[in-house]
Amino acid sequence: MADKVLMKGNEAIAEAALRAGCRLYFAYPITPQSELIEYMSKMMPKVGGTFVQSESEIAAINMVYGASGCGKRVMTSSSSPGISLKQEGISYISGASLPAVVVNVVRGGPGLGDIQPAQGDYYQATRGGGHGDYRNIVLAPSTVQEFADMAPLAFDLADKYRIVVLILSDGLIGQMMEPVEFQPAKTEEEIEKLGKQHESWCMHPNEDEPNHHHHIINSLELDPNVLSDLVLNLEKKYIEIEKTEIRFEEYNISPDNEILCVAYGTAARITKSAIEELKKEGKSIGLIRPITLWPFPTEAIKQAFNQNVKKILTLELNLGQMIDDVRLAIEGKVPVDFIGRVGGLVFSPEEVKTKIEEIL
Amino acid sequence: MEIIATRPKSLTKAQFTYCPGCTHGISHRLIAEAMDELGMRNKTMGVCPVGCSVLAYNFFDCDMAEAAHGRAPALATGMKRARPDMHVFTYQGDGDLLAIGTAEIVHAANRGEHFSVFFVNNAIYGMTGGQMAPTTLPGMKTTTSPYGRDEKDIGYPIRACELLATLEAPYYIERVSLLSPQHVIKAKKAVYKALKFNKEERGFTFIEFVSTCPTNWGFEPMKAFEWAKENMLPFFKLGVFKDKSIEEEGK
Amino acid sequence: MKIELICSGFGGQGALTIGKFLSLAAMKEGKDVSWLPSYGPEMRGGTANVAVVISDKQIASPLVSHPDWLVALNKPSVDKFGPMIKSGGLMIANSDMCPDKLERENVEEIYAPMLSIANEIGSAKVLNMVSLGVIIGKTGIVKFETVEKDLKEILGKKNPALLEANLKAIAKGIEIGGKS
Numbered sequence A: 001m002a003d004k005v006l007m008k009g010n011e012a013i014a015e016a017a018l019r020a021g022c023r024l025y026f027a028y029p030i031t032p033q034s035e036l037i038e039y040m041s042k043m044m045p046k047v048g049g050t051f052v053q054s055e056s057e058i059a060a061i062n063m064v065y066g067a068s069g070c071g072k073r074v075m076t077s078s079s080s081p082g083i084s085l086k087q088e089g090i091s092y093i094s095g096a097s098l099p100a101v102v103v104n105v106v107r108g109g110p111g112l113g114d115i116q117p118a119q120g121d122y123y124q125a126t127r128g129g130g131h132g133d134y135r136n137i138v139l140a141p142s143t144v145q146e147f148a149d150m151a152p153l154a155f156d157l158a159d160k161y162r163i164v165v166l167i168l169s170d171g172l173i174g175q176m177m178e179p180v181e182f183q184p185a186k187t188e189e190e191i192e193k194l195g196k197q198h199e200s201w202c203m204h205p206n207e208d209e210p211n212h213h214h215h216i217i218n219s220l221e222l223d224p225n226v227l228s229d230l231v232l233n234l235e236k237k238y239i240e241i242e243k244t245e246i247r248f249e250e251y252n253i254s255p256d257n258e259i260l261c262v263a264y265g266t267a268a269r270i271t272k273s274a275i276e277e278l279k280k281e282g283k284s285i286g287l288i289r290p291i292t293l294w295p296f297p298t299e300a301i302k303q304a305f306n307q308n309v310k311k312i313l314t315l316e317l318n319l320g321q322m323i324d325d326v327r328l329a330i331e332g333k334v335p336v337d338f339i340g341r342v343g344g345l346v347f348s349p350e351e352v353k354t355k356i357e358e359i360l
Numbered sequence B: 001m002e003i004i005a006t007r008p009k010s011l012t013k014a015q016f017t018y019c020p021g022c023t024h025g026i027s028h029r030l031i032a033e034a035m036d037e038l039g040m041r042n043k044t045m046g047v048c049p050v051g052c053s054v055l056a057y058n059f060f061d062c063d064m065a066e067a068a069h070g071r072a073p074a075l076a077t078g079m080k081r082a083r084p085d086m087h088v089f090t091y092q093g094d095g096d097l098l099a100i101g102t103a104e105i106v107h108a109a110n111r112g113e114h115f116s117v118f119f120v121n122n123a124i125y126g127m128t129g130g131q132m133a134p135t136t137l138p139g140m141k142t143t144t145s146p147y148g149r150d151e152k153d154i155g156y157p158i159r160a161c162e163l164l165a166t167l168e169a170p171y172y173i174e175r176v177s178l179l180s181p182q183h184v185i186k187a188k189k190a191v192y193k194a195l196k197f198n199k200e201e202r203g204f205t206f207i208e209f210v211s212t213c214p215t216n217w218g219f220e221p222m223k224a225f226e227w228a229k230e231n232m233l234p235f236f237k238l239g240v241f242k243d244k245s246i247e248e249e250g251k
Numbered sequence C: 001m002k003i004e005l006i007c008s009g010f011g012g013q014g015a016l017t018i019g020k021f022l023s024l025a026a027m028k029e030g031k032d033v034s035w036l037p038s039y040g041p042e043m044r045g046g047t048a049n050v051a052v053v054i055s056d057k058q059i060a061s062p063l064v065s066h067p068d069w070l071v072a073l074n075k076p077s078v079d080k081f082g083p084m085i086k087s088g089g090l091m092i093a094n095s096d097m098c099p100d101k102l103e104r105e106n107v108e109e110i111y112a113p114m115l116s117i118a119n120e121i122g123s124a125k126v127l128n129m130v131s132l133g134v135i136i137g138k139t140g141i142v143k144f145e146t147v148e149k150d151l152k153e154i155l156g157k158k159n160p161a162l163l164e165a166n167l168k169a170i171a172k173g174i175e176i177g178g179k180s
Helices: A009-019 A034-047 A057-068 A080-095 A122-126 A144-161 A171-175 A188-196 A224-244 A265-280 A298-304 A323-330 A349-359 B024-038 B052-058 B072-082 B094-100 B102-111 B160-165 B181-199 B221-235 B244-249 C015-028 C041-045 C075-084 C114-121 C124-139 C144-155 C160-179
Strands: A005-008 A024-027 A050-053 A074-078 A100-106 A137-139 A164-170 A177-180 A248-251 A259-263 A285-290 A292-294 A311-316 A336-340 B044-048 B063-066 B087-093 B116-121 B172-177 B205-210 B239-243 C002-009 C032-037 C048-055 C069-072 C090-094 C108-112
Touching (some): A005 A009, A005 A144, A024 B072, A050 A057, A057 A080, A057 A100, A057 B102, A080 A122, A164 A265, A171 A265, A171 C032, A177 C015, A248 A265, A259 A298, A285 A298, B024 B116, B044 B052, B094 B102, B094 B116, B102 B116, B160 B205, B172 B221, B239 B244, C015 C048, C015 C144, C114 C124, C124 C144, C144 C160
Parallel strands (some): A259 A285, A259 A311, A311 A336, B044 B063
Antiparallel strands (some): A137 A292
């Protein structure tokens, strides 16, 4: 394994994307993700790739759309307000069934909000965000290492399913430095090969006459019967993903659990610290940390919620969004408790511990 | 027997779905002929807009992508950067290019992106049913300017060529018209030149077609041509607004 | 072993850099570390700060509400974070800019004229490295040699003069820390 380096999350995801074969990156600056665009502006020319600082987030996502239509590994990134602007493009990319990776370093909202870490974009991320029936795979890292590891994973999933993969980070993971080990960088030959896998559908130089046939990248279909088939085909893909791509972490899960917590990303890290403190007092608290927010680990929560568990608690840096998915998993068997913080505030392990003691 | 006119290879066999008297058919053909003549078809990607030509990917027989409204220059940027070995063009209407997509066209031109833009200006929104466009003339009645465009309220029409010609990067900018056979012959030369420069990787090229919309203007096609000559050409003056090849080739 | 500390000062004093070199060295010595900076408008209040956690085990929460140690390069940092130091904790302060004592019985306080020392060495820039030295001298949390190696890698070729000033500042800090 390579040596560990100390790196900010925003820089680590950029480096990991380059190593995963991303040679095209389009974005617009916004706090707290600007280190990502800066890193790309510095490193992309060194690997012979393309970096464009676009005129807007809308333009950036549409540049992604164009490059993705050419079958290349392409990425954009932003923070919450910018991700709202990208929703149009994400819907088109989804409709045209193209692969793309989008990173959201979430900040406090709504509106301009603030620039501190938050999880208020859960609904937007997991419900599609833009118009129409579609899904994005949503990956939620909780450490800088995991953030970096999600770059190759996101590109592989995007290529495999021709889908938008959204990495839902936050200001804390983006700004924080932690030790990180990178996977080996793909060679130019490997990257070339990755592009070739898409040649059946992507835009590329055509055969000479008479074998000429042209490739169309499109989400428009005016015949409702045909469009219906296209959307049902997307659904098939989504069902397959729900079967095979659910990822989660179990932390301190045991039959002794008095409370089962569900939290992702930064909120999950803080919850873990509280769980460790409570362990010292002989209290057994389990945690399910969804790594894929869509598809959501419904079954895992259902199973972890065994008969001994009296309570279930969701912890989020928002008003309570993932709690809906937790409720669906529990199917109304018990009320779901909630601890939340909004406005870019982050709860401390001590606060979480106190709250858990209250509901025990 | 000598064939003197035939369907360009760069057009599919699909029948155009445009209204009778519409000039989209002419501009499509001019682009396709030039692509054939320059042998570009197998290495060309086009971008369709949202507007009447939204289905142009059915007509151009090269690789095509369908953009969101106004975003064709952003798509084209991504495509050209991803496939520098291919040639890229966008085909856009006045609402697409000068209203919702103003930022995208200005910045693509300003970066000097290596693709061609074919801009169809007929002073109205065709597909959505004849609403006011950014190029609708002062006093002109549309379904959203029922009392005539009031330039004091909503501003004057925007001149795309003049606007983009203020930028340093664009390589070639010309406004032509499709309003008479003579004009079409001139337009063909401009289209050819733009695509030739495109093929030679010289930089950003932009051709505006002053066109008609008989259906939404409410005129017979011939009357539409006459109306456009009298009303549009004085405001949208034909000519070359930028041509860096003159300097480069010392002509 | 788990140590949580906050380094804080005016923007430009290098508080974040103290945390960075400490984290880097601890990581090289096999510890898990997290370095979480304040960002945005908070920095403009005179307390640009970083929360550092160094641990034998994997770090869960990187947040530090009650630090074991505080490195304060200016008065606003003492005012803001001083009351939050854990009982039995340690404060290392720049006496040139922190005129008032903390007045907490259960917190050990080390004062060093970091700016004066840095100026004597010949560069006000290395003020932060004096405090890094004090941490090392007082606590032994990381080895001087590890920090020295990192500094050489980063500055060795680019700026040998600054490297030397940095190393001198750390050495001076270690001396102060060792005596305290």
